[in-house]
Amino acid sequence: MKVLVIEDTVTSATLVCHQLTKMGLLTVHARDGESGVEMFKRDRPDLVLLDIIMPGMDGFEVAHRIRQLEQDGDWTPIIFLTARASENDLQRAIEVGGDDYLVKPVSEVVLKAKVNAMRRIAQMRSSLLVLTRKLDDANRELTRLSSVDGLTGIANRRRFDETLHREWRRASRTGKPLSLLVIDVDHFKLFNDNYGHQVGDECLKAVARTLEQMLRRPPDLVARYGGEEFAAILPETELDGALAVAEAMRAGIEGLGITHRFSSTAGVVTVSIGAATMTPDRGDEHGFVSLLKASDEALYRAKKNGRNKLAASLSGMTAQIG
Template sequence: MDIIMPEMDGYELCGKLKEDPLTSHIPVIFVTAVSEIMDENRGFALGAVDYITKPFHPPMVKARVKLHLNLKRKQELLEKFAFIDALTEIPNRRQFDSVLEQEWNRAIRSSYPISLILADIDHFKLYNDTYGHGKGDDCLHNVAQAMSRSLRRSSDFVARYGGEEFAVVLPDTDAFHAIETANNLLASIDRMAIPHESSPVADCVTVSMGVSTMVPDTENCANVKNLIEDADKKLYEAKSSGRHVVIGY
């Protein structure tokens, strides 16, 4: 964009673009005449990525635009992979923490329930000892993808929580439907029938799940930590009761 424009100059327009979430990530290149007084620091502080001086040559402009588009694509890839677990190709713990906090705050504003499922692959260490870590990585990937495919709503969210544990965030979901979802996830993993000859639970890979549901509000003392702790407690109960089950309520 040009710096000198009627009604609104380029600096002001750039500032408005950067304030709007829909346009804030668009690279902005200023065009200005050498004779015009430029405040490059101001432009860069507002978020501009480059300056081009008049008179300019179209091939040079195209080359600069191509450069900044390539840089933008690489930046987007880096941002994407920063929130994706490389092994399972689903969101990682960092993304989980962010999404859960956002959904908890949204639940407070809307006064609707939020549910959390914590899942753990049963006797995964025995699986690695029997088949090797390469097969163990394949197992983690397959379980993660099965869980991701089984979620029915676009708002439902699954992430690798750590090691062989996974977490599922279910916005606007009561306890009954959360447990129903957990059982569907468990069944989807059962259907894969990944052999696990060393498991004392079954002859294929199984999971245990703990489900917690809360309706947060500003008056009670419940917080995100309480939701996680309760789901973790239910997961422990599931593992203590023989594994390959869903424990909630």
């Protein structure tokens, strides 16, 4: 433990440093306030013993400067050690950042007790900071897990709902389009029933990874919407751009070549995708329900027309793509 002693009287400083050394502490000595502040910057001591009456900058100003130098979360105990015994001085010392106030001369027993008390408080505070950081990390991890689908590792329905609502509100402010893709794994129940749930789970994981790989920008989000259904939010994206992403997804899933002998669409796992694009009116905070409905209707048309296809909806009109 390093102690900074800021004291202009050599005899007093020598005595205090000697007492601290006997306690097994490392001491550094400054003879005035200016040099004391500079030594605090340089050495970052664990404890400061500070006189009030000094040439130039007095102890009150020194304590104030030290507190200004500390970053958020920092705390260095400051004990005023002075010949001034008035209650006003004690009050001011605490107000400017001091933690204790001793009137000289101080016995070695009292000084040791005070130093040990500050050391114990510092250790408790350090332990509390460590615990706080661990709790913060745990809370961040819980928040992350609460937004991640446990099977596929991509965003879950909760995060999807939050993101869609947020992006719709943002689009209503900016006047930019918002696109939504709803993706369904074709004939997945037959796949699951015939190949087993474990193989079905691995299939969904592969589909999720591939869908996520097809996203082009950080704001884009793909989520597991429910069961074998996924959804992708594409902010500031026109319909043509959304369809380009959808086609990349469709082709990517087909290109995985996951065998599906029970599919009437193809011999491999495929997906059908419904796309919808809307530009919200300014101040419209709930129109995303219409966007969801439009993309669902487009998906229904894609499935009705043979699956492994895209269908798009714009301003309430739905068209099959490919």
